[in-house]
Each structure stands twice: as structure tokens, then as C-alpha cells.
Amino acid sequence: MATTPMAWRSRFAQPPPGGQFPLVLTQRRVYILPTRPGLLFAATLVTMLLGCINYNLGLGFVLTFLLGGCGVLTMLHTYRNLAQLRLRPGQVEPVFAGDPAQFPVHLDNPGQIPRLSLRLECGAVRSAWFDVPAAGQQTACLAFPTLQRGVLVLPRIRVRTTFPLGLFNAWSNVDMELQALVYPRPTPGPVELPQPVGGNGGVRQHGPGQEDFAGLRDYHPGDSLRHVAWRTEARDQPLMTKQFSGQSGGEIWLDWAEMSPRLGTEERLRLLARQLLDAQALGASVGLRLPQGEFSPKPGPEHLHRCLGALALFPAH
Amino acid sequence: MSQERGRLRPGILHSLTAALGAILLPHVTHLPLWCSAACAAFLGLRTMLTWRGQASPGRWTLVALALACALGIALGFGAAFGRDASVALLALMLGLKLLETQSSRDATVCICLGYFLIITNFLYSQTIPTAACMLVLMIWLTATMVSAQDRTGALGPKQCLRLAGTLLLQGLPVMLVLFLLFPRINGPLWGFPQANNSSLTGLSDRMSPGSISNLGRSDAVAFRVEFQSPMPSPASLYWRGPVLWDFDGRTWNAAAMLSTAPMQHTAKGPSINYTVTLEPHSQRWLFAIDLPRNVPDGVLLTGDYQLLAEQPVRARIRYDISSHSSYQYGLEEAPQALVRALRLPEGLNPRARELAQALLAAQRQPQAVVNEVLRMFRTQLFYYTLEPPPLGRHSVDEFLFRTKRGFCEHYASAFVFLMRAAGIPARVVTGYQGGELNPVGDYLIVRQSEAHAWAEVWLRGQGWVRVDPTAAVSPARIQRGIAAAVPEADPLPLSVRGNLEALRSLAFTWDAVANAWNQWVLGYSPDRQMELLHDLGLAHPNWRTLVILVVGLISSVLGALAFVILLRLRPAPGDPVEQLWKRFCAKLARAGAPRRISEGPQDFAQRAAKRLPSMGKEIAAITQCYIGLRYADPGPRPQEAHPKEVRRLQALIRHLRPGRGPPRT
Numbered sequence: 001m002a003t004t005p006m007a008w009r010s011r012f013a014q015p016p017p018g019g020q021f022p023l024v025l026t027q028r029r030v031y032i033l034p035t036r037p038g039l040l041f042a043a044t045l046v047t048m049l050l051g052c053i054n055y056n057l058g059l060g061f062v063l064t065f066l067l068g069g070c071g072v073l074t075m076l077h078t079y080r081n082l083a084q085l086r087l088r089p090g091q092v093e094p095v096f097a098g099d100p101a102q103f104p105v106h107l108d109n110p111g112q113i114p115r116l117s118l119r120l121e122c123g124a125v126r127s128a129w130f131d132v133p134a135a136g137q138q139t140a141c142l143a144f145p146t147l148q149r150g151v152l153v154l155p156r157i158r159v160r161t162t163f164p165l166g167l168f169n170a171w172s173n174v175d176m177e178l179q180a181l182v183y184p185r186p187t188p189g190p191v192e193l194p195q196p197v198g199g200n201g202g203v204r205q206h207g208p209g210q211e212d213f214a215g216l217r218d219y220h221p222g223d224s225l226r227h228v229a230w231r232t233e234a235r236d237q238p239l240m241t242k243q244f245s246g247q248s249g250g251e252i253w254l255d256w257a258e259m260s261p262r263l264g265t266e267e268r269l270r271l272l273a274r275q276l277l278d279a280q281a282l283g284a285s286v287g288l289r290l291p292q293g294e295f296s297p298k299p300g301p302e303h304l305h306r307c308l309g310a311l312a313l314f315p316a317h
Numbered sequence: 318m319s320q321e322r323g324r325l326r327p328g329i330l331h332s333l334t335a336a337l338g339a340i341l342l343p344h345v346t347h348l349p350l351w352c353s354a355a356c357a358a359f360l361g362l363r364t365m366l367t368w369r370g371q372a373s374p375g376r377w378t379l380v381a382l383a384l385a386c387a388l389g390i391a392l393g394f395g396a397a398f399g400r401d402a403s404v405a406l407l408a409l410m411l412g413l414k415l416l417e418t419q420s421s422r423d424a425t426v427c428i429c430l431g432y433f434l435i436i437t438n439f440l441y442s443q444t445i446p447t448a449a450c451m452l453v454l455m456i457w458l459t460a461t462m463v464s465a466q467d468r469t470g471a472l473g474p475k476q477c478l479r480l481a482g483t484l485l486l487q488g489l490p491v492m493l494v495l496f497l498l499f500p501r502i503n504g505p506l507w508g509f510p511q512a513n514n515s516s517l518t519g520l521s522d523r524m525s526p527g528s529i530s531n532l533g534r535s536d537a538v539a540f541r542v543e544f545q546s547p548m549p550s551p552a553s554l555y556w557r558g559p560v561l562w563d564f565d566g567r568t569w570n571a572a573a574m575l576s577t578a579p580m581q582h583t584a585k586g587p588s589i590n591y592t593v594t595l596e597p598h599s600q601r602w603l604f605a606i607d608l609p610r611n612v613p614d615g616v617l618l619t620g621d622y623q624l625l626a627e628q629p630v631r632a633r634i635r636y637d638i639s640s641h642s643s644y645q646y647g648l649e650e651a652p653q654a655l656v657r658a659l660r661l662p663e664g665l666n667p668r669a670r671e672l673a674q675a676l677l678a679a680q681r682q683p684q685a686v687v688n689e690v691l692r693m694f695r696t697q698l699f700y701y702t703l704e705p706p707p708l709g710r711h712s713v714d715e716f717l718f719r720t721k722r723g724f725c726e727h728y729a730s731a732f733v734f735l736m737r738a739a740g741i742p743a744r745v746v747t748g749y750q751g752g753e754l755n756p757v758g759d760y761l762i763v764r765q766s767e768a769h770a771w772a773e774v775w776l777r778g779q780g781w782v783r784v785d786p787t788a789a790v791s792p793a794r795i796q797r798g799i800a801a802a803v804p805e806a807d808p809l810p811l812s813v814r815g816n817l818e819a820l821r822s823l824a825f826t827w828d829a830v831a832n833a834w835n836q837w838v839l840g841y842s843p844d845r846q847m848e849l850l851h852d853l854g855l856a857h858p859n860w861r862t863l864v865i866l867v868v869g870l871i872s873s874v875l876g877a878l879a880f881v882i883l884l885r886l887r888p889a890p891g892d893p894v895e896q897l898w899k900r901f902c903a904k905l906a907r908a909g910a911p912r913r914i915s916e917g918p919q920d921f922a923q924r925a926a927k928r929l930p931s932m933g934k935e936i937a938a939i940t941q942c943y944i945g946l947r948y949a950d951p952g953p954r955p956q957e958a959h960p961k962e963v964r965r966l967q968a969l970i971r972h973l974r975p976g977r978g979p980p981r982t
Contacts, residue, residue: 036422037422037425037426040425040426040429041425041429044429044430044432044433047433048432048433048436050506051433051436051437052436053501053502053506054506054507055400055440056503056632056842057436057439057440057443058443058838058839058840058841059439059443059447059448059451059838059839060436060439061496061499061841062448062492062496062838063432063435063436063439063451063452063455064436065491065492065495065496065499066455066485066488066489066492067432067455067488068488068491068492068495069487069488069489069490069491069492069495070459070484070485070487070488070491071488072488072491072875073484073487073488073491073875073878073882074484076875076878076879076882076883077484077882079883080882080883080885080886083883083886084886110887110888111885111886111887111888112885112886112887112888112889113885113886114471116467116469116471116472117466117467117468117469117471119468129468129469130469131469131471134889135888135889162466163466163467164463164466164467164480164484165459165462165463165466165484166421166425166462166465166466
């Protein structure tokens with residue numbers, strides 16, 4: 001049970017082991033078609049040719065055919081600008097929902113000529129224009145907006161170029177098999193953290209002798225049910241939360257089961273993300289207990305990411 | 318595809334504006350002034366906006382400007398919407414488009430319009446300097462196109478120019494194939510091409526005192542001639558042009574055509590075969606040596622042996638023709654033609670009439686009258702000059718008895734007048750006389766300065782006979798050309814004068830180049846294409862074979878270019894030592910000892926030697942050598958030690974002959 005959410009690290013951090021990377025843009029992968037300006041150029045040439053025939057312009061024929069030859073040859077140049085590039089997926093860093101996920105792609109150019117003005121595209125998402133130097137490499141990034149937690153799989157992307165004259169568009173559709181882990185967006189604002197518990201495992205009942213009661217404050221969603229001042233609730237007053245002093249350091253357990261039942265799944269996950277981050281900021285070791293399994297409290301960012309990853313992959317209902 | 322709408326860098330816009338300005342510049346000479354001013358204003362405004370980083374004028378402003386320009390064209394050119402109006406419209410629209418240009422797609426539109434405007438420049442001039450300028454501008458425009466596509470700004474202006482130059486250079490073979498073999502058809506496809514220039518110099522259907530001497534001041538080329546048979550002597554080169562019948566006392570006019578049926582003629586002596594390349598002169602005449610035979614197709618030979626094209630000659634044309642310089646024709650001339658050849662205006666030139674009557678009374682025989690008049694020209698103090706004094710109402714009288722100075726038209730006119738007054742049918746023939754051999758290209762150049770007028774008289778039993786009174790006055794004109802005949806002070810063009818030898822030989826070379834240019838670039842016609850195909854061994858090419866030929870040649874040219882272009886996709890050949898080592902590893906791998914990626918050379922050598930004990934020594938030696946080359950301290954003179962060691966390594970590896978796999982036990 002506990003191992004399921006932990007498997008994500010190997011799945012997402014590394015490119016899949018299959019032997020298909022680097023992906024070489026061979027002739028079969030590169031497509032090329034005239035662009036709209038290219039068609040305009042062709043139409044201009046045809047008009048020029050007709051004019052030359054009509055006015056019997058010998059020199060006009062020379063220039064028209066020269067431009068025509070040049071135009072056809074740019075097809076080769078545009079193709080060359082893309083061909084034989086080697087693409088490798090980069091490392092995708094997890095993001096919080098709402099932040100753009102960056103999908104880096106490494107491009108290696110083994111050839112002797114620099115590749116100029118290329119771009120990665122995926123639907124409306126486009127990278128900046130970039131060059132790949134001769135016998136060098138370049139990394140381009142596609143930044144996708146993220147809306148919800150989970151796994152954002154990079155669809156097939158297109159690497160394309162129109163260099164040198166913009167008359168032809170050469171492209172290749174490639175599947176970089178990249179996915180980004182999108183953590184739930186943490187609830188904004190300060191939230192209550194559960195009571196830290198003393199050292200050696202297990203949840204301890206907190207009595208007045210261990211933590212000092214410091215007062216009541218307004219209930220925030222996510223406050224542990226154990227801290228709700230039920231008595232005030234019984235008096236038909238708004239929910240209040242009991243506050244205790246000395247909530248820092250030590251081990252904190254965040255428990256799905258102890259969260260307010262009024263909260264939906266997503267809200268709970270967002271709150272847990274916030275609590276994880278806050279606890280991390282306080283330097284506490286946090287343990288996370290989810291219906292699918294649990295992460296025993298550990299310090300450090302790696303543990304934090306593991307926990308956030310588990311939240312990201314929390315099954316929706 | 319909104320990505321094309323990325324804004325252009327200001328530098329690209331400046332370059333585009335400057336290139337288009339340079340393309341528009343030659344048009345200033347034939348565009349209406351307001352058009353040039355408007356274009357200049359658009360370009361200036363564009364530069365200013367780019368400079369200040371301001372936005373283009375709004376769409377409605379541009380639409381209004383475009384409408385205003387269209388209206389201006391419509392009013393300025395009226396119904397005659399022809400070549401000039403189209404060029405003006407194109408120039409204005411280009412200016413407006415440039416004003417609107419923000420994105421690289423707009424820039425492409427501007428560049429396409431720019432290419433088109435380059436071609437329109439050729440409507441007005443197709444000389445070599447024009448071609449050179451336009452080629453430079455084309456490279457410039459293409460470089461601008463490259464820099465608009467260079468989104469990251471990785472290329473400097475020089476690199477963009479070089480890339481554009483490379484592209485055009487690579488387009489050259491394709492251009493050559495298409496230029497020579499693309500099926501040519503004779504235009505025009507629509508409309509009627511306007512005259513190149515209304516003020517072309519050349520002979521006309523009228524001759525008055527001064528009209529030919531004016532031509533004498535022009536060194537413009539009238540036509541060029543390549544002789545297939547030996548060239549006749551310059552004195553016999555009478556290039557027949559307009560024949561003038563009617564005299565009004567001052568001006569000779571060509572007759573409305575008398576008859577189109579050429580009279581019967583008897584040719585004597587060998588025929589002269591030659592090819593004439595005639596410059597456009599906006600008239601119908603073609604020129605040929607007296608007396609033309611074997612008239613080209615579509616050319617009319619009139620009764621008085623003028624050659625007339627179907628349409629005025631508005632473009633340079635080339636025709637093959639043959640002539641006889643010795644002939645007899647017009648023995649049976651029609652009576653009405655003879656009557657016409659005697660007509661004179663009443664009440665003019667009384668003294669000339671008297672003289673003619675006196676001569677007739679004294680001589681009786683027409684031939685003797687002719688000789689007597691020529692003797693008069695020869696013996697009296699007549700001068701041959703480009704700058705004769707002006708003549709009054711009785712032009713012939715004044716010339717014969719007072720001024721005695723004239724150019725060939727004066728002599729021809731006076732001579733024919735005297736003949737007619739003496740009852741001998743006569744007419745004026747204009748054309749060119751002589752020509753200058755270009756030794757560089759081995760062809761004859763006939764210039765406007767060689768324009769000439771002579772006479773023909775009709776003698777019973779002999780038909781029409783050429784008489785050149787100028788030859789009587791100034792034999793040098795006929796023998797040695799105009800430069801020898803007219804006084805030093807006369808305003809003859811420099812190139813016609815013979816006294817600047819160096820300049821002349823340079824001029825000959827230049828003219829030979831210009832002629833080749835005319836023949837092969839400008840005058841490459843469907844006929845020449847057929848000739849070329851014939852020479853290539855295709856006797857009767859039809860469209861199908863032509864298409865197959867073009868497609869085949871273009872594909873092979875493109876294939877060769879693709880090989881060259883795509884060759885650079887391969888990685889640069891690495892360091893030779895590394896390559897040798899790889900070859901060594903490959904050999905051992907075939908022998909059953911592949912190198913593991915983690916293994917360094919030493920470890921690999923030890924393992925391989927163990928696996929292939931038969932060549933342990935060789936493997937050790939090679940590895941030692943490789944390690945020495947690769948890792949050892951290069952020493953004080955690394956450059957010299959290196960190649961020798963590399964060669965040793967190469968030899969060692971070549972001699973390594975591992976068997977197929979290790980011996981099995």
C-alpha cells in the first residue's frame with residue numbers, strides 16, 4: 001500500500017529507458033511544404049514570367065528563372081536546417097497547478113552548419129526561436145499552462161523552421177514522451193498546522209500538560225478536528241479552533257482522515273500541499289497519511305516532493 | 318499562423334526601405350513627377366516611423382491614400398492604361414505597403430513587389446550596367462528576406478548578404494537550363510507593348526535638309542551584321558531603306574505604296590549571305606544591301622525594293638537575308654510609277670529647272686545628263702559637311718548656286734530634282750552606307766552616323782540605276798566612311814572619329830560584349846532556341862521532348878546541388894588519430910573483442926590481447942602508439958612529431974589482420 005505513491009519518482013524524473021532517444025530527424029520524419037509567403041513568391045514569379053513573355057524581356061527571363069531556381073533550392077536549405085538534428089527529452093521539474101510547466105528538449109546538431117531560427121510548437125504553445133550551433137547543442141523549452149493537479153503529458157510536439165527565405169516550412173512531429181507532475185495548488189494564506197508530536201512514532205494524545213492552550217481563533221478549513229472548540233460550536237457560535245503554543249519543529253503528521261469532512265477532495269489536497277510547504281518552511285519533519293498509504297516524517301526537500309507528488313497523483317474520487 | 322506576424326527589427330525595415338528606394342530610383346525618369354514625389358514621401362515617412370519606433374498609419378489612412386493614388390493614376394493616364402500606368406501604380410502600391418509593413422509577412426509582400434519592380438526596370442533598359450545594378454539589388458532584397466527570417470538575429474548584414482549570394486549562385490545552373498530550354502513563345506500575350514521610347518533615332522519616311530546630317534551626329538547603333546559569305550568592300554555596302562518619291566519643294570516623302578509586287582530583276586555575281594540584328598526604330602523598314610533577295614518570312618518586299626516588317630520594329634530583331642550587289646531591275650517599270658518619278662512642285666527652284674533644260678538640250682542622252690551633273694558636283698567647289706548653312710524657299714537653287722555646302726541629303730535632293738527637271742525619272746533612296754568592322758566580334762556595326770541618301774534614276778534599257786552624288790563630291794565618304802569625309806571641326810561623335818585608337822579598341826570590345834549580350838540574352842528568341850536545339854542534335858523538337866529534356870536536366874542539376882548542400886549535414890571529420898583508433902576497435906570487434914564503453918585503451922588492449930593472443934604484440938604496439946599520440950606530452954615541437962607517428966599508427970592498423978573471430982577450442 002505504502003509503495004504505490006512512491007513509485008512516481010522513477011517514472012517521472014527520468015526519461016523512459018526505451019532506446020528511441022536521441023530521436024534523429026531523418027528524412028522520413030521531416031515534412032516540407034510551401035508557406036503562404038512561398039505561394040505568394042511563386043505567384044509573383046509566374047506573373048513576372050508572363051510579363052517577360054509579353055514584353056519579350058530577355059533579361060527578365062534571366063532574373064525570373066534565377067529567382068525560381070533560388071526559390072526551389074531554399075527547399076533544400078530549409079530541409080537541411082532541420083534534418084539530422086537529434087532530440088532528447090530534458091528533465092521536467094514538477095510545478096504547482098497554475099504555474100507553467102516547462103518541458104525542455106535538448107537538440108544536438110552533429111553537422112557542420114549551424115541551424116538557425118527553429119522553434120518548438122505544440123498547438124498554441126510555442127517556444128522562443130532558437131539556433132543550434134554547428135556541432136553543438138541547444139535546449140529549448142515549451143511552457144505549458146497547468147490548470148489542475150495530476151500528470152500533464154506533453155502531446156506530440158512539432159519542431160519547425162522556415163529559414164532561410166521563409167518560402168518553405170519544414171517540420172517534424174515528435175513525441176518526446178515527457179510528462180510533468182503537477183502538484184495541487186496550495187491553499188493561499190496562513191493555515192493551521194496540526195500539533196507536532198514527540199519523537200518515536202505513533203500519534204500521541206495531547207493533554208494540557210504537554211501543550212499550552214494559547215486561546216481560540218477563527219476556524220480555517222483544514223484545521224484538525226481535534227483542535228476544534230466543540231463547546232463553542234454547541235453554543236451555536238461560529239467554529240473556533242483551539243490554539244496551542246510551541247507548534248514548531250518536531251514531527252508533524254498530516255492525516256487525510258482527520259481533515260474536516262466538509263472539505264472536498266481537491267480542497268483537502270490543496271490544504272495538505274499548503275501545510276506541507278509551511279511545515280517545510282518551519283523546518284519540521286512532516287508525515288503524510290493518505291488513504292492509499294503513508295509517508296513517515298522526514299526532513300528535507302526530497303521528502304517534501306515525494307509527499308507533494310503523492311498529492312498530485314491522488315485518485316480523483 | 319500568427320507567428321509570422323512577429324515584428325520586424327528596425328534594421329530590417331531600414332534595409333528594405335533602402336533597397337526598394339534603389340529599385341524605384343531608375344523609374345523616376347519615366348514616372349510622372351507626382352508619382353515619384355509620392356513614392357519618395359512614403360519611403361521617407363517609413364524611415365521616420367521606423368527611426369522613432371512609431372506605429373504605421375491607421376488602416377483607413379492607408380485606404381484613403383491608396384484610393385487617392387489610384388485616382389491620380391486614372392486621371393493622369395486616362396484610358397491609356399498601359400505599361401507606364403501599371404508601373405506607376407505598382408510603385409505607389411509598393412510605397413503604401415511599405416508604409417504599412419510591420420511583420421515579416423508584410424516584408425515578404427514588399428520583397429515580392431520589389432522583385433517585380435526590378436523586372437519592370439527592364440522594360441526601359443536592358444543594358445549590361447542595368448543588369449548589374451539590378452542583380453546587386455536582387456541580392457540585397459534576398460539578403461533582407463534572409464534577415465527577416467533570421468528570428469534570433471544570429472546573422473550579421475554581411476552574413477545575410479553572403480547567404481543570399483550563395484542562394485542565387487546555386488540558382489544559377491537551374492536558371493541556365495530554364496533560360497535556354499524553357500519553351501519560348503513569341504509575345505505579346507495581351508495588349509500591345511508600347512514603344513520602348515518615342516524619341517528613337519533613325520531614318521523616317523521624310524527627308525528634308527538637315528534631317529540626315531542630324532543623324533550623322535549620333536553614334537547610336539542602327540544595326541549589326543554578321544556576314545556568312547566574304548564581306549563586300551565598304552564602298553558597295555548600300556543599306557537600302559525608305560524610298561522617297563514625292564517632293565514638295567523642301568521635303569521628300571515616301572510614297573503611299575505603289576505596288577507590292579517586286580519587279581523582275583536579274584542578279585549578277587555571287588550572292589551575299591548575312592544576318593542583320595536591327596535595333597528598334599519604331600518604323601517598319603528593315604535594311605538590306607542593295608538588292609535584297611530571299612526575304613525572311615513575314616516581311617514584305619515592295620515594288621521599289623523596300624523591306625517592310627508587318628509591325629513597326631519595337632524590339633531588337635534578327636533576320637537572315639541575302640543580297641546581290643550587282644544587279645539589274647525595273648526594266649519594265651509601270652508607266653504611272655515613271656510619271657510619279659517625274660513630278661515636281663510648280664513654281665519652285667526656277668534656276669535649277671533652267672539648268673536641267675540646258676543640260677538636256679546639250680546632251681540629249683539621259684546617261685550623259687547624269688554624268689554631266691555628277692561632273693558638275695565633282696568639279697565645282699561643292700563641300701561635304703555636317704553643318705550646312707540653312708536654306709530658304711528655293712532650297713535646291715540656293716544650294717546649287719549659292720551655298721554649295723551640304724550633306725548627302727542636299728546632294729541627293731538636288732540631283733533628283735535636276736533629273737526630274739530634265740525628264741529623267743528619278744527618286745531618292747535613304748538608308749545607310751558602309752559600316753565599321755568590329756575586329757573583336759568579327760561583325761559590322763552600322764551606326765546612325767552612317768545614314769545616307771542617294772538617288773536612283775530610271776534609264777531605258779537599264780532599269781533603275783543607283784547614282785550617288787555624294788560619291789562625286791566626296792569619294793572618301795563612300796570609300797573610307799564619314800569620319801574621313803567631313804571637316805575636323807564638324808561635330809561627329811567621338812566613337813566615329815578614328816583618331817583615338819586606344820579608346821576605339823576599347824569601344825570595339827565593349828560593343829562586342831554588348832552584341833553578344835543582345836544576341837544571347839536579350840535576343841534569345843524561339844528561333845534561336847530552335848537553332849540551339851538543332852545544334853544539340855534535336856532536329857525537330859516538339860513540346861514533349863522539350864519538357865522531358867527540361868525536367869530531366871533540372872532534376873539532375875537539383876540532384877547534384879542537393880548532394881553538395883546536404884553534404885554538410887555530416888559531422889565534420891574528426892581528428893585523424895581518433896578515427897584510426899575507431900577503425901582499430903572495429904577490426905578487433907569483428908575479430909571478437911569489442912571494446913566496452915567503460916574501458917580505457919590500456920584495459921581494452923590487455924583484454925583484447927588475452928582474447929586474441931595471436932596478435933598480442935601488434936595490439937600492444939598500436940595501443941602504445943595511440944596512447945603516445947593521444948595523451949603524451951606533445952613535447953617541444955609537436956607539429957613535426959605528429960604526422961610521422963600518425964602515419965606509423967595508420968600502417969600498424971592497416972597491417973593488423975585479425976581472423977574471423979577467435980580460435981575456438
